Amino acid sequence: MSSPVRVRFAPSPTGALHIGGARTALYNWLVARGTGGALVLRIEDTDRERSTDANVAQILDALEWLELDWDEGPISQYERADRHRERLEELLASGAAYRDTATGADVQAFRKENPDRGYRGEPTDEAGAAIRLRVPDEGETVVPDAIRGEIRFQNRLQDDPVIARADGSVLYNFAVAVDDSDMGITDVIRGDDHLSNTPKQLIVLQALGEPAPRYAHLPLLHGPDGKKLSKRHGAASVQELREEGFLPEALRNYLALLGWGSGDDETIMSTPELVERFSIERVGRAAAIFDPQKLRWLNGRYMRELPLDRYEEQLAAHLARNDPEAAEAFAAATPEARAEACGIVQEKAQTVVEIWPLIAFLFTDPVDDDKAWRKVMKPEAAGVLARERETIASVEPFDAETLEAELRAVIESEGLGAGKGLQPIRVAITGTSVSPGIFESLVALGRERSLQRIDRALSRLADAASPVSGDQG
RNA sequence: GCCGCUAUCGUCUAGGGGACUAGGACGCCGGAUUCUCAGUCCGGAAACCGGGGUUCGAAUCCCCGUAGCGGUACCA
Numbered sequence: 001m002s003s004p005v006r007v008r009f010a011p012s013p014t015g016a017l018h019i020g021g022a023r024t025a026l027y028n029w030l031v032a033r034g035t036g037g038a039l040v041l042r043i044e045d046t047d048r049e050r051s052t053d054a055n056v057a058q059i060l061d062a063l064e065w066l067e068l069d070w071d072e073g074p075i076s077q078y079e080r081a082d083r084h085r086e087r088l089e090e091l092l093a094s095g096a097a098y099r100d101t102a103t104g105a106d107v108q109a110f111r112k113e114n115p116d117r118g119y120r121g122e123p124t125d126e127a128g129a130a131i132r133l134r135v136p137d138e139g140e141t142v143v144p145d146a147i148r149g150e151i152r153f154q155n156r157l158q159d160d161p162v163i164a165r166a167d168g169s170v171l172y173n174f175a176v177a178v179d180d181s182d183m184g185i186t187d188v189i190r191g192d193d194h195l196s197n198t199p200k201q202l203i204v205l206q207a208l209g210e211p212a213p214r215y216a217h218l219p220l221l222h223g224p225d226g227k228k229l230s231k232r233h234g235a236a237s238v239q240e241l242r243e244e245g246f247l248p249e250a251l252r253n254y255l256a257l258l259g260w261g262s263g264d265d266e267t268i269m270s271t272p273e274l275v276e277r278f279s280i281e282r283v284g285r286a287a288a289i290f291d292p293q294k295l296r297w298l299n300g301r302y303m304r305e306l307p308l309d310r311y312e313e314q315l316a317a318h319l320a321r322n323d324p325e326a327a328e329a330f331a332a333a334t335p336e337a338r339a340e341a342c343g344i345v346q347e348k349a350q351t352v353v354e355i356w357p358l359i360a361f362l363f364t365d366p367v368d369d370d371k372a373w374r375k376v377m378k379p380e381a382a383g384v385l386a387r388e389r390e391t392i393a394s395v396e397p398f399d400a401e402t403l404e405a406e407l408r409a410v411i412e413s414e415g416l417g418a419g420k421g422l423q424p425i426r427v428a429i430t431g432t433s434v435s436p437g438i439f440e441s442l443v444a445l446g447r448e449r450s451l452q453r454i455d456r457a458l459s460r461l462a463d464a465a466s467p468v469s470g471d472q473g
Numbered sequence: 474g475c476c477g478c479u480a481u482c483g484u485c486u487a488g489g490g491g492a493c494u495a496g497g498a499c500g501c502c503g504g505a506u507u508c509u510c511a512g513u514c515c516g517g518a519a520a521c522c523g524g525g526g527u528u529c530g531a532a533u534c535c536c537c538g539u540a541g542c543g544g545u546a547c548c549a
Binding site: 010011014044045046047049051103104107111112115130131151152153154157158164166167171175191192193194195197217219220222224257258259260262263265266267284285286287288289290291293294295297298300304347348349354358372407408411417418419420421426433434435436438 | 474477507
C-alpha cells in the first residue's frame with residue numbers, strides 16, 4: 001500500500017489571495033480530499049520585507065470563505081528558521097554548500113563571458129559572504145511532473161544559487177526543500193512559475209539525502225488580455241469576488257473547470273462530485289484566461305438552486321458588509337416577508353449583489369427613478385392606473401393569480417397591451433421600471449402599502465397634468 | 474540573450490492515428506416565451522499557429538519555425 005498523500009498550499013503573504021492562488025489551493029484541496037490525504041497550509045513568509053500579518057489574515061479569510069479547510073497549519077516558514085539553519089549547517093559541513101563573496105552583478109558578468117556554463121563560486125571564509133548551493137557540473141536534474149512528464153535541466157547550465165544570506169537567514173529555494181521534506185509532502189502542486197526553481201530544490205533535497213516529492217506544475221492563469229494575471233489586469237482577489245456577489249460553491253466549480261477537463265461534457269459539478277472526479281493528471285498544460293462572464297453565468301445557476309434560507313443568509317451577509325442601512329431594514333422585516341422577497345427574486349439575480357436592488361422597494365421607501373417615471377407615467381397612464389387601483393383595493397383573495405386575472409381584465413377593457421397597462425403599477429410601487437413580477441411584487445408589498453404608493457403616484461400625475469399655479473405669470 | 478513551458482472556435486475545453494463533414498459550455502447573433510429586467514427554450518455563425526516529415530491515413534506522433542508565457546534576485 002502506498003503512503004497517504006500529503007499536499008500543501010504555500011502562499012506567500014505579499015498580497016491578497018487572488019484567483020490564481022485560489023485555484024492552486026482548490027486543486028491541492030481536491031487532491032487531499034479525493035485521496036483521503038492531508039493538506040498542509042504553510043505561509044511562506046521568509047521575506048520579512050514584504051510579508052505582513054494583514055496579508056496572512058486575508059489569505060486565511062479567503063480560504064475559509066471558499067470553504068477550503070486544511071489539516072495542518074498554518075505553519076509560518078519564518079518561524080522555522082532554526083531548523084533551516086540546522087540543515088544549512090549540514091550542507092556547509094559536507095561541502096554541498098559554501099560561502100561565496102560574489103554579488104549578483106558578478107554572476108551576471110560571469111554569465112556574459114561564459115554563456116555555456118553556470119556560475120560556480122570560490123569557497124571563502126570571509127565574513128559577509130552569502131551561501132551558495134553547489135550544483136553538480138555533470139548530468140541533469142529531472143523534474144518528474146504529473147502534468148508535463150519529465151522535464152530535464154542540464155546541471156552545467158545552472159548557476160550555483162544563493163540559498164542563504166550572510167547572516168544565515170535562508171532563501172526560498174532552500175526553505176521550501178527543507179519544509180517539504182520535514183512535512184512529508186508527497187506531492188507538490190503549485191504554479192508553473194515555480195518550474196524553473198524545482199531543479200534547485202531537487203538538488204537541495206539530494207544534498208540533504210532526502211527523497212523528492214512528485215510534482216505537478218499548474219499552468220498560470222492569465223487576464224482577459226492574455227497576459228499574466230496581476231492586479232493590473234483583472235486579477236480579482238477572492239475578497240473582491242465575494243463582494244461582487246459570487247458564491248463559494250460556484251467559484252469552486254468554475255475554478256475547477258479552469259484548466260481541468262472532466263473528460264465528458266459536464267459543466268455543473270458539485271464540490272463532492274469534483275472531489276470524486278478530479279485528477280491532477282487531467283489538468284491541461286496551457287495557460288487559461290479567467291472569464292468573469294462564464295463565472296457569472298455559472299453563479300446564476302447556483303443562485304437559482306440555492307435553498308431559500310441560504311439565499312437569505314447570503315443576502316443578509318452581503319448587506320451587512322456593504323450597506324448597513326439596508327441590512328437593518330431587511331433585518332427589521334418579518335421572516336415571512338424576507339422569505340417571500342427572496343422567493344420572488346431568486347429566478348432573476350445572477351449574483352448576490354443583484355438581489356437587493358430588485359427587492360429594496362419592499363423594505364424601504366422607493367426612490368423614484370426620473371427616467372422610468374418620464375417614460376412610463378405619461379398623462380394617459382392616470383386613467384388605467386386609477387382603475388387598477390380600485391381593483392387592487394377590492395380584489396379577493398389578494399394573491400398573484402387573482403390579481404393577474406383581474407388586472408388583465410382591466411387592461412383589456414381599456415384597450416391596452418400588458419406592457420402599457422402594467423408598467424405604471426410597477427413604477428408606482430417600486431419607483432423604477434425593473435422589478436420582479438408585478439403581481440408577485442404587489443402581493444409581497446401588501447395591499448395597503450401598494451395602494452398608498454399608487455395613490456401617491458396618482459396625485460403626482462394629477463399635479464403634472466394641471467397647470468402649476470404661482471409663478472406662471 | 475540564456476533556460477524552461479505552451480499552442481483546437483473570442484474564452485474554457487473534448488479529442489490521445491481512422492468513430493472529425495472536430496463535440497460541449499460561456500459569450501455573440503437570430504427566433505420563441507414573458508408585465509419590465511433577468512431567466513428559460515429553439516436555431517445559427519465561430520477553431521485544429523505555419524512548414525516539413527512518419528504513416529495507407531494525422532487535430533492527434535517527430536522535427537523546424539513562429540508566437541505567447543514563465544524564470545533568469547542575497548523575492549516568493
